[in-house]
Amino acid sequence: MRLLFTLLICITAARAGDHFLGWQSCASSGCHGGGKGDDQMLVWQKSDAHSRAYGTLISERSKRIAEALGVGEAAKSNQCTVCHSPMESAATAKIANALKNPNHGVSCEACHGPAENWIRFHTRKDISHAQRVAAGMRDLDTAYQQSNTCVGCHGNLPAGLAKASHPTLRFELARQLVEMPAHWENFDAGQSAKAWLTSQAALLRELCWLSEKGNAQPERIAALQWVLRETASGAELLPADPAPAPLRTAADKLAKAASKIKWTTEKTRTQFDRTAALGGQVKDFAQAEALVPALRALVLGLDPKVMPRAKDSLVSLDLAIRSPALFDAKKFSETVAQLTAAVSTKP
Ligand code: HEC
Ligand code: HEC
Ligand code: HEC
Incomplete structure (x- = not known):
């Protein structure tokens, strides 16, 4: 429970109250999706283990871990989703838009911060990095x-x-x-x-x-x-x-x-x-x-x-x-x- 709490703080750390929009919001073509060129979505979905982190919870190995812990279904237990599908843990309170499908896996906003207040303007050339960060984008510039x-x-x-x-x-x-x-x-x-x-x-x-x-x-x-x-x-x-x-x-x-x-x-x-x-x-x-x-x-x-x-x-x-x-x-x-x-x- 303590871990869950820490992690929720951690993934929402940018600014309390900001909402997650879900990876679909980042995926449109011309943005980070579309399947060509500089496509973060393609890399994430095709090759990055983070996009499969929820799928892992449905595996036989997860079933055995969950049984040993006595937590029922891994994919439904906070003890697993807190790291493997953090949007799920945050779902009730923090997923803002009409996406009713749970946002499985460790998706963009788990690392980049809840996008509610920066998604609309973060690509504008006249907007500085500091302004994006002030709107809740996580600063990932330094080690x-x-x-x-x-x-x-x-x-x-x-x-x-x-x-x-x-x-x-x-x-x-x-x-x-x-x-x-x-x-x-x-x-x-x-x-x-x-x-x-x-x-x-x-x-x-x-x-x-x-x-x-x-x-x-x-x-x-x-x-x-x-x-x-x-x-x-x-x-x-x-x-x-x-x-x-x-x-x-x-x-x-x-x-x-x-x-x-x-x-x-x-x-x-x-x-x-x-x-x-x-x-x-x-x-x-x-x-x-x-x-x-x-x-x-x-x-x-x-x-x-x-x-x-x-x-x-x-x-x-x-x-x-x-x-x-x-x-x-x-x-x-x-x-x-x-x-x-x-x-x-x-x-
Ligand atoms: C919200 C939790 C979360 C955050 C934040 C996170 N990861 Fe992960 N990461 C995971 C989980 C869960 C897996 C296991 C995915 C699977 O195979 O089910 C993973 C897997 C990985 C793997 C693959 C490991 C392997 O052995 O296959 C790498 C590499 C990795 N993460 C790097 C990073 C880096 C670098 C960062 C920070 C920039 C980061 N992760 C942030 C949860 C997270
Ligand atoms: C503290 C965060 C955290 C929690 C909580 C957590 N995991 Fe993980 N899990 C990870 C990370 C990170 C990895 C990737 C490890 C690596 O290879 O570096 C991982 C890897 C795994 C793997 C191996 C995946 C593979 O492809 O080899 C399984 C299976 C797994 N987790 C199941 C579970 C289950 C089931 C639960 C709940 C009972 C759970 N995890 C809870 C962070 C977590
Ligand atoms: C596990 C953590 C993690 C996840 C998940 C993640 N990112 Fe990143 N992202 C990073 C890190 C770390 C960097 C590198 C930051 C740096 O070096 O300045 C980065 C950099 C970026 C950049 C800047 C690219 C550049 O060339 O500087 C963009 C754009 C981006 N991510 C978009 C996305 C999108 C879209 C998704 C979802 C499909 C996503 N990220 C998922 C951690 C993550």
Whole structure:
């Protein structure tokens, strides 16, 4: 319930009272639909998992998760729709227009904000970005704002869902922006370190907040703190103490600051070496879980020629954190060493 509440706040955060219009409102030809050229709707419907997020709830796997939780039909339970079809959760109060068909999936407005007050004028050339944002469009310009948008659904799974075998959620923005089929001009992979640092600081902030609310996850918090303090701005801004409230404030500061830092390839390289050196110290699963996304994002931020050499080790690292029961710290450290060697080799 608490999650539902947070998320509703989050997706309606732009301005209380604004209404969602549904993705059909964005889809007309000449706007974001029509099937040619710069067509966000086509990308979303054809290739983006978000458009199928509601469909997932009708699968056998969802049926088993819902049974384990005892929530009846997944597609009708708030415990699932809150992330998989948020307009559904918001439907009664917030869907404004005559669309009686539920707006399934994670659609445009879940990320871009309720369109009621900007849809009519947002394409006008004389309207500034600031004016659109003031009318309720979510500002997605910076890594900070992007992280805040995704982290609500990707950052943390309620404990009950994890026990019911819902897939583990791991949020890291650089990877997810690469894996989400782009309906935007270009994500600058050279700034992957920025996306990583910003998103992990935002994730740390959320975990601290949950911790203050009674959902303590001390291992995950300590692990993120450990990885992030091994960066220049993290060492400066994050306390070493694990007390959640001050750490939450500091983590938000770090996320904001990180969102403004520009990375060069050399700087990313230095950070990669520093972060990879943590591989030899890993003792528990949570540390490995925090380290793997960092290493992948930092490799993404290097020269694109590095990725093919690093790929096998990165796949092994993903496999290494599939299950806490099968985790082997020694083997994990060896794989990080392999990755470091692969990244350092001159092609
Ligand atoms: C309202 C909740 C919500 C928001 C906000 C959200 N997502 Fe998602 N995302 C989901 C759900 C649910 C899925 C799983 C879809 C499925 O397969 O059923 C998903 C899937 C994905 C996937 C595919 C994962 C995979 O392994 O196939 C990527 C990549 C992704 N999201 C990236 C992002 C990014 C980047 C953002 C922020 C810009 C974001 N998401 C914001 C709920 C959300
Ligand atoms: C906190 C947000 C959240 C909640 C709540 C949630 N999910 Fe998910 N779910 C996700 C995200 C995000 C993914 C994509 C994970 C990834 O691959 O990165 C996902 C993935 C899945 C998948 C795997 C999809 C695939 O294609 O592999 C299933 C099945 C699933 N969810 C079912 C459910 C069911 C059933 C419920 C309710 C009992 C539920 N989820 C509640 C966020 C959520
Ligand atoms: C899961 C989150 C998410 C969903 C769902 C989503 N978007 Fe986006 N959208 C983004 C992000 C992130 C960006 C990139 C912002 C940036 O880099 O400035 C973006 C960028 C855009 C842009 C700017 C394109 C550009 O080249 O700068 C448009 C237009 C857009 N989205 C329209 C849509 C439409 C229409 C839909 C529904 C079909 C949609 N979006 C669904 C997250 C989302």
